[in-house]
Amino acid sequence: MAEWHAQLMANIENGDVATFNDAKWDPASWPDPARVVGTIEGPRGALGHWITIKNGVIANYQAVVPTTWNAGPMDERGQHGPYEATLMFGHHLAIPDQPLEALRSIHSFDHCMARAAHVFGPRASLS
Numbered sequence: 739m740a741e742w743h744a745q746l747m748a749n750i751e752n753g754d755v756a757t758f759n760d761a762k763w764d765p766a767s768w769p770d771p772a773r774v775v776g777t778i779e780g781p782r783g784a785l786g787h788w789i790t791i792k793n794g795v796i797a798n799y800q801a802v803v804p805t806t807w808n809a810g811p812m813d814e815r816g817q818h819g820p821y822e823a824t825l826m827f828g829h830h831l832a833i834p835d836q837p838l839e840a841l842r843s844i845h846s847f848d849h850c851m852a853r854a855a856h857v858f859g860p861r862a863s864l865s
Contacts, residue, residue: 765794782848783807805848820847 749755761767772791777784783804790798810819818826824843831839 765791770794771797780804808848 768791770792772789774789774791775786777786779785784802784807785804786802788798788800789796808819809821811822812818817823821844824847825840829840829843831837833839
């Protein structure tokens with residue numbers, strides 16, 4: 739990163755303020771099939787996008803988002819994921835019939851996931 743930053747600063751000092759190669763922006767210049775990967779590390783974790791374009795159409799698109807890593811369930815060694823562990827071990831509800839605190843705990847990991855969480859009682863069935 740330090741090397742890339744130094745290259746960026748040198749480019750800017752020399753008047754090069756381009757943010758992308760616009761020659762590669764034209765789909766007519768892309769190979770067929772075109773494969774594109776974009777990755778970045780964000781505040782909540784790693785984010786990756788993989789795209790395959792065939793005949794000018796998206797043939798495959800895959801995104802691995804921070805929630806995929808963070809909300810994972812039990813791993814192959816039997817260790818619970820962070821969300822599970824937080825709710826299973828030592829988490830007590832002040833008002834058991836209003837389990838908003840459980841959602842707040844999940845929200846502390848991932849603000850998106852708490853909006854998608856559903857709360858079931860101990861005898862609830864998903865079927």
